Amino acid sequence: MRKRDYLGNFELMVMLALLRLGEDAYGVPILREIEERGGREVALGSVYATLGRLEEKGLVSSKLGEPTPERGGRAKRYFHVTVQGLREVCETKRVLKKLWQGLPQLQGGAA
Amino acid sequence: MRSSQPPVVATWVLTRFCNRNEVLAGDLVEEYARGRTVVWYWRQVVMAILVGCGSEIRMHKLLTVRAVITGWAALILSSYLITLPLYKLYSRALGALGLGPLWFWWWHYYTYPIVFLPCVGGFLSGWLVARFHRTYRVAMVTMYVLSVALARFPEFFRLATNSVSNSRFVPYLVNYLLIESLFVVSILLGGLRSTNIETARSLK
Numbered sequence: 001m002r003k004r005d006y007l008g009n010f011e012l013m014v015m016l017a018l019l020r021l022g023e024d025a026y027g028v029p030i031l032r033e034i035e036e037r038g039g040r041e042v043a044l045g046s047v048y049a050t051l052g053r054l055e056e057k058g059l060v061s062s063k064l065g066e067p068t069p070e071r072g073g074r075a076k077r078y079f080h081v082t083v084q085g086l087r088e089v090c091e092t093k094r095v096l097k098k099l100w101q102g103l104p105q106l107q108g109g110a111a
Numbered sequence: 112m113r114s115s116q117p118p119v120v121a122t123w124v125l126t127r128f129c130n131r132n133e134v135l136a137g138d139l140v141e142e143y144a145r146g147r148t149v150v151w152y153w154r155q156v157v158m159a160i161l162v163g164c165g166s167e168i169r170m171h172k173l174l175t176v177r178a179v180i181t182g183w184a185a186l187i188l189s190s191y192l193i194t195l196p197l198y199k200l201y202s203r204a205l206g207a208l209g210l211g212p213l214w215f216w217w218w219h220y221y222t223y224p225i226v227f228l229p230c231v232g233g234f235l236s237g238w239l240v241a242r243f244h245r246t247y248r249v250a251m252v253t254m255y256v257l258s259v260a261l262a263r264f265p266e267f268f269r270l271a272t273n274s275v276s277n278s279r280f281v282p283y284l285v286n287y288l289l290i291e292s293l294f295v296v297s298i299l300l301g302g303l304r305s306t307n308i309e310t311a312r313s314l315k
Contacts, residue, residue, distance in 0.1 A: 027138035044142075045159025048135055049166035056170070064134075070144060072117075074137030 005057070007092045013038060014050045015089050018060065018081050026065070026076040051079055059085030117143040121156045127303065128160045128249050135159055160249070167250035178244050178251035179258045182298075185239045186259075189232035197228055226290060230297035237301025252302035256295055263291055 007015065017033040018025045027044055030051075034042050054060040065076040081089070100106060117140050125139070126132045143152050168175050201224065210221055240255050241248040270287055273280040 027134065028141050031138070031142075043158035043162060044135060044138055044155050045129070045162040048159070049162045053166065053170065068137075070141060071137035072140045074133050074140065076137065077134040 006095065007059075007088060010046065011050055011054060012089070012092055014047060014054065015059070015081060015085060018079055019086075019089070023078070023080075025079050030079070054085065055079075058082060059088055114149075115144075117152055118149055121153050125156045125159060129156075129163050164250040164253050167247045168254055171247060171250075174244060174247065175251060175254050178240050179255050181243055182236045182240045182252075182255035182258070185236035186232050189235050190229070193235070194228050194232050197231070198225065201225065201228075226293065229290070229294055233294045233297035234301035234304075237298035238304050239301075241302040241304075248302060252299065256298050259295065259298065260291075267291070 013034055014030065017030045017037075020033060021029050027047065030047055031042055031044050034047070051060060051062070055062060059082060060079050061082050062077050062079045065078055067073045067075045122136055122140070125136050129135060139152060139155055205221060237252055237255070240252050244251040267284075267287060270280055270284040274284045
């Protein structure tokens with residue numbers, strides 16, 4: 001069996017947020033997406049640390065936007081999921097789905 | 112009343128101590144303008160630094176080991192090449208002026224400067240660690256400081272337990288804490304002195 005790194009819980013959340021946001025995926029919308037759908041406060045630093053990790057793995061790529069006055073003259077960094085990243089998300093979903101199946105404790109949304 | 116401008120000190124701390132600082136600072140400024148509180152802003156800054164350091168150390172374990180070794184090597188070398196000769200020179204100068212030998216730094220005002228002598232080595236070692244590990248300088252300097260604190264812990268523990276059983280040891284404990292705190296601050300200042308090229312790098 002080949003050895004591989006599966007996406008962690010938070011990594012998966014960030015990847016899904018990136019996929020949902022599409023072209024407009026930078027720090028603030030990613031943070032909001034995770035906070036609104038996850039229902040808990042998230043540190044922006046954690047989001048960036050995760051994005052950095054995903055970028056080093058080649059699952060995400062980024063490019064710098066133009067500086068804007070409302071950000072104190074600072075630029076946004078836009079992220080998007082690479083083909084390899086998309087494949088990884090699908091693979092994680094497939095594995096999780098297989099693990100989910102046939103568990104009586106999780107039937108009917110009781111858990 | 113909430114200011115329309117984000118906390119200046121927090122932004123400064125973030126830009127000095129965190130990678131991807133400019134982009135992250137921009138995000139925080141944008142969110143603050145949308146009504147987040149000062150407490151939220153500070154919490155995000157502290158978390159960004161802690162998470163950033165932790166993540167970098169986890170991802171670059173070998174580099175971390177190298178940074179710690181670099182720091183200790185610089186510290187040992189500087190103590191032989193700088194601190195000790197300076198101590199001897201100062202001691203001789205005091206002797207030539209007819210002032211007493213250097214036993215304890217707190218005895219006379221003219222012995223106070225010797226408390227700062229180890230700080231020279233501390234500053235240099237911190238500066239070197241940051242200089243050789245520019246991209247991850249905050250995480251590397253932090254790990255080096257932690258290793259120094261860990262090495263000093265047995266002596267602190269001995270003095271602390273002695274102070275609990277006998278109050279005669281309390282001044283020694285206070286003295287130790289003061290000197291070690293100064294030493295740690297000197298390492299951090301050395302790390303801070305190193306140029307912040309990450310800001311420029313993140314804007315490329």
